[in-house]
Amino acid sequence: MGVKYSSKINKIRSFALALIFAGFIVMYGGIFFRENVILMTIFMILGLIFILASTVVYFWIGMLSTRTIQVVCPSCQKPTKMLGRVDVCMYCKEPLTLDPELEGKEFDEKYNSKKYSKVEKS
Numbered sequence: 127m128g129v130k131y132s133s134k135i136n137k138i139r140s141f142a143l144a145l146i147f148a149g150f151i152v153m154y155g156g157i158f159f160r161e162n163v164i165l166m167t168i169f170m171i172l173g174l175i176f177i178l179a180s181t182v183v184y185f186w187i188g189m190l191s192t193r194t195i196q197v198v199c200p201s202c203q204k205p206t207k208m209l210g211r212v213d214v215c216m217y218c219k220e221p222l223t224l225d226p227e228l229e230g231k232e233f234d235e236k237y238n239s240k241k242y243s244k245v246e247k248s
């Protein structure tokens with residue numbers, strides 16, 4: 127499958143992971159400014175903010191996870207979680223949809239947006 131798209135939960139999770147790394151890098155960067163206490167403090171606080179932000183994102187993932195629907199992927203037969211009307215399989219990137227109307231259509235994230243659903247209803 128040539129879908130250049132990863133499952134939403136996976137995407138958010140890697141974003142949170144990136145935030146943690148960014149936080150550590152920034153905090154580590156602070157060590158280079160040892161002579162300047164104020165600068166070092168700024169770096170440390172900045173790093174801490176990144177790490178706190180990732181905690182928030184992880185919390186958000188937890189909230190989102192309660193709204194996901196567990197489905198069995200028709201392609202690889204593994205249970206995967208999906209969010210919204212369209213998503214992709216966490217394992218094989220198979221596009222999945224809950225809406226029979228969208229079945230067989232080319233995968234597009236726009237089907238998840240509120241704007242699109244409104245247009246469709248009218």
Ligand SMILES: [Zn+2]
Nearest residue numbers: 199202215218
């Ligand atoms: Zn799959």
